[in-house]
Amino acid sequence: MEDSDGLKPSERKVLEALEKLGKKGATASEWQKAAASANVARRTFYRAKSELDRKKLVFQENDRFFVKGVIGAKEVPRHQMAPASEEVAPSGTEAAPGSIEDLRDLYDEEEGEE
Amino acid sequence: MRTKTALVELLKDSRDLRVFFKGCCEASAARLRVQSWQFRDELADRGYVVNLREVQDSVFELARDLFPESPGADFVTWAGLLCGDALARLQERYASLSPEEKDAMDLSGAWCHNDAVEEACRNEDLPAFRAALKDYEREALEAVERVREESGAA
Numbered sequence: 001m002e003d004s005d006g007l008k009p010s011e012r013k014v015l016e017a018l019e020k021l022g023k024k025g026a027t028a029s030e031w032q033k034a035a036a037s038a039n040v041a042r043r044t045f046y047r048a049k050s051e052l053d054r055k056k057l058v059f060q061e062n063d064r065f066f067v068k069g070v071i072g073a074k075e076v077p078r079h080q081m082a083p084a085s086e087e088v089a090p091s092g093t094e095a096a097p098g099s100i101e102d103l104r105d106l107y108d109e110e111e112g113e114e
Numbered sequence: 115m116r117t118k119t120a121l122v123e124l125l126k127d128s129r130d131l132r133v134f135f136k137g138c139c140e141a142s143a144a145r146l147r148v149q150s151w152q153f154r155d156e157l158a159d160r161g162y163v164v165n166l167r168e169v170q171d172s173v174f175e176l177a178r179d180l181f182p183e184s185p186g187a188d189f190v191t192w193a194g195l196l197c198g199d200a201l202a203r204l205q206e207r208y209a210s211l212s213p214e215e216k217d218a219m220d221l222s223g224a225w226c227h228n229d230a231v232e233e234a235c236r237n238e239d240l241p242a243f244r245a246a247l248k249d250y251e252r253e254a255l256e257a258v259e260r261v262r263e264e265s266g267a268a
Binding site for chain 2: 027028029032043046047049050051099100102103104106107110
């Protein structure tokens with residue numbers, strides 16, 4: 001059931017978890033850990049995250065997520081924002097280059113650990 | 115969100131999946147293709163529902179970006195797998211024809227798509243190759259049906 005803000009309890013918890021992480025925002029995994037601390041299961045988190053994104057209550061800049069309208073949140077120039085879902089073609093498989101670079105870095109780090 | 119972007123985010127979030135993806139790339143194109151359903155299901159768990167073909171095209175592109183020298187990034191093998199599927203489907207229909215019908219079959223309509231197939235191969239563009247191959251297969255199947263209708267077997 002949704003509350004007066006149109007949010008399900010799990011979405012509310014997930015949104016609050018991101019709010020608590022403050023103006024620096026969080027990566028998806030940091031956000032998920034914060035939500036887990038509020039007893040939100042991993043799968044529930046990802047469903048709620050998608051819904052919050054769809055409802056435009058959060059936004060993503062590169063790898064970090066931010067709550068829209070948080071006081072003190074970093075102002076991001078529009079040209080630096082990740083495109084909103086409606087700005088992206090519905091089909092196709094191209095990823096933002098920055099995201100792939102981050103993933104490549106993760107692989108490089110893990111290779112160094114081996 | 116595009117499928118490849120969703121996959122990148124998925125892999126960034128899970129070390130287990132990163133290890134699994136890399137292992138598939140290093141094993142073979144066939145393994146990466148056959149395991150694509152696991153990535154599709156993981157994406158679906160996160161609310162991103164997409165068909166298997168799109169996931170397969172995306173894991174191939176990602177393999178080329180991340181592990182270009184790995185077997186999983188080999189276009190020729192991927193193309194061969196897709197051709198094998200298409201040929202198996204055609205063979206099943208072709209086998210049902212009589213010797214006379216086989217002789218009478220005209221595949222020139224399918225051959226019209228050779229240029230598109232070749233161009234996709236030159237560009238190593240898997241989605242374009244898949245589309246061209248689908249057109250080729252459709253024309254060939256229609257040729258099978260035509261020859262059956264003309265012989266009165268349909």
